Amino acid sequence: KQVVTLSLLDFFPPAKKALIGFVMKRVKKVIPSIKTPHITMVAALAKGKKAAQGIDIASYSSHVQPTDTAIYQYTSGTTGRSKGAELSHQGILANSFQARLMTQSVMGGNGETTLIALPLYHITAFALIFLAGISDGGHGILAPSPRPPSNLKAAFEKYTITWFTGINTLFAAMTVEPWFDKKLFENLRFCGSGGAAQQTGVAVRWNELTGISINQGYGMTECCGVITLNPVADNRLGTVGIPVPGMDLRIVDDNGVDVPLGTPGEVIFKGPTIMKGYLGRPDATAESIKDGWLYSGDIGVIDEDGFVEIVDRKKDMILVSGFNVSPNEIEDAISMLPGVVQVGVIGVADEKSGEVPVAFVVTKDPALSADVVIEHCRKSLTKYKIPKKVVFVDDVPVTLSGKVLRRQLRDEYLA
Known part of the structure; x- marks a missing residue:
């Protein structure tokens, strides 16, 4: 090696x-x-x-088999040390094909012109944008860095961008850029979102400003990319869509037993794209893959139509007076407020309730107050889910894939 x-x-x-x-x-x-x-x-x-x-x-390559290891793709490490997922040739190519099947209705006949704003070492950019684009004869426009978002302006002005996949924080930041003009996006046929929860407020604003909806998907490095995706013809905000072709998905309790529809539980899945294991981590592999099913560590719900909603990471849930509270749900509610650019929520210790939610908000509206945020939450959240405190900050730390770094958020502002 x-x-x-x-x-x-x-x-x-x-x-x-x-x-x-x-x-x-x-x-x-x-x-x-x-x-x-x-x-x-x-x-x-x-x-x-x-x-x-x-x-x-x-x-x-004559001796290479589909199940042979192609790459060691490292996880984002938001809940612990980053691990190397061992991915096969079959898994990577199959996942690219799965995504294509879900989006082929809006594909042009001569290949797409895709703006690649996500880093190529992230599985979404590598498998679902880069490799899928090559296989379709597409044209990739590589943005070395989307930070600041103004770096993307020249790409939209110079090229006819038809395909764009981003993350929640990028979509949110772009909508408040002074150069943001609907004319720059008039050729877009598809916008995808992944890596982190796509907040409904951001998706609504993007649609209002561009006329293009954001199709949210859900995936993991451990499955070579995408697990579920919102169908182009039935995009439901707040959900991550339905399982892609060839992927089996279940919601189970702590004993691995399926829960009723509409009941939260852990998301587990099985299919041709599942990793072979974690590099040098047989213990972690055995903990994640059981009887061929990969246990995601994410809490989700399936509705009667088969659409999946990701509630949150197991480890991120806030326990308020014995009730599980999802930071994502609170973030999504606050994102609907005009003037909110970014929001992150964590749980902090409380003598009375055990834990309480605290919201950290980035805003472009100097008039927005903590009282306004809390009053807004009262209209859409159950009482125990309302943030105990709202803190206005300049930035909410996130990974390159847009996931809120809750440990860093706590260290930076509550130390």
Whole structure:
């Protein structure tokens, strides 16, 4: 096994590479020293090219089977240390095909022009955007970084973007950009959302400003990408849609027994895209995969039409006087308030109730007050779900896939 490092610096001319490298490593110190034995991507490619001379390239993959390991894709690590999911060729290609089956009704005949704003090391961008786009003969426009959102303006102005997949925080940030104009999005045929809960308020605002709805999906690194997706013809805000073709999904209690429709329980699933296991973590693999079913750690509900709603992560639930409260539900309610750009909710210790919700809000409206937020919550939430406190902040920490970093939120503002 060989560690291969990849840096954009490797592809710059020598003078620029030396200058930028010095600034990034010595001045800004954003590139750490790597103590692990490794080889650069450029050196690895050169080594491979030399070794391939006189060899039949086709024979290189002739022995590869569909179930063989293709990549080790690392999880986001929001609830613990990041783990390497061992994904097969079959799983990655099957997941790409599953997504295509769910969206083919809005695909153009000459391939899509997709704006890739998510990092390619994230499973959604890699399998569902990059690989799926290549297989359909699409044109990918790579945005090195969507932060700030103004970085995306040039792409929408220069190219006819027809396909765009983002995350809740990106959609929210774009809608308040001064350059945001409906004309830039008039060629869009599909907008997808994943990685984190798509707040209804943000989705409604996006639709009002662009005329395009956001189809939310649900997936995990451990299944090569997507598990459920809202059908194009029946997009239901607040849900993550229905299982993609070939994917079996159940909602179970703590004993692994199916719960009645409409009853919250853990989401488990099975299909051709399930990972082979976690790299070097047989204990974690055995805990996650039981009898072929992968236990997600997410709490969900299925309605009578088969649409799935993700309530929250098991570990993120807030226990208020014995009642389980979902931070996502509170965040979704607050997101409906005009002026709210971003919101994160955590539980804090309380002598009377055990825990109480506290909301951290980013707003563009200086007139928005904590009393207004709480009064709004009273209209849409049960009493024990109403935040005990509202704190206005400049930023809510999230992962690159848009998930609220609740541990960091607690450390930064409640330390």
